[in-house]
């Protein structure tokens with residue numbers, strides 16, 4: 001069997017936990033066996049923007065069941081298979097983008113096998129809560145910082161200057177939460193953002209974000225993923241029907257169906273130093289523990 005010439009079909013954006021697939025590649029990869037199927041319900045960690053960790057789950061082949069140790073993105077141009085680190089941008093012409101499930105090396109899975117994939121429901125739910133809370137908090141943060149902009153900046157879907165989109169350095173989704181890091185650098189200041197005194201008012205900033213989130217959660221704003229197709233690299237968009245506007249953020253992750261499912265959400269802030277550049281760190285926690 002040659003290397004796949006189409007993307008893996010992914011069913012997790014619709015919330016699916018289980019999928020049936022056919023094994024296209026089963027190949028040793030480091031200490032693991034990398035298994036690529038034509039279709040999967042397992043969310044892989046993205047190579048370019050690794051915000052949401054891979055699903056936990058299992059792969060079943062006949063009566064055998066194997067733990068999925070990790071799931072990563074792979075890509076091939078038909079000649080070479082790159083697993084985990086991909087040398088080209090997603091969607092590059094002539095390349096196929098794939099989900100590689102990493103099993104223990106002694107797993108008895110071969111090309112052509114019909115298998116079942118199942119993501120662990122509790123882990124998926126916790127990460128989906130964390131990811132939805134992350135996006136909602138980023139929009140609430142944009143609103144809380146709106147009066148610090150002195151020049152017209154790119155706006156988010158709600159009409160606030162898009163601090164999150166402009167300053168984000170990294171985003172990490174965790175079970176029921178997230179950690180977002182924003183660089184308060186010179187180019188942000190040149191773009192018109194005034195960071196003066198920000199570090200002295202972090203509790204006030206958190207209270208402002210929390211109160212916006214509480215309002216949106218009380219409204220139980222609906223959340224959905226829009227996508228143009230089922231391929232791994234087809235563009236997907238997080239859409240949230242907030243009280244006065246529908247917010248849209250490009251996103252490859254998984255989500256809950258409404259903000260009401262988050263329960264309480266609270267954020268906290270810190271300012272750290274990264275080689276002379278101040279970094280605003282927002283930690284978001286959702287659920288009963290918030």
Ligand SMILES: [Zn+2]
Nearest residue numbers: 250251252253
């Ligand atoms: Zn996202």
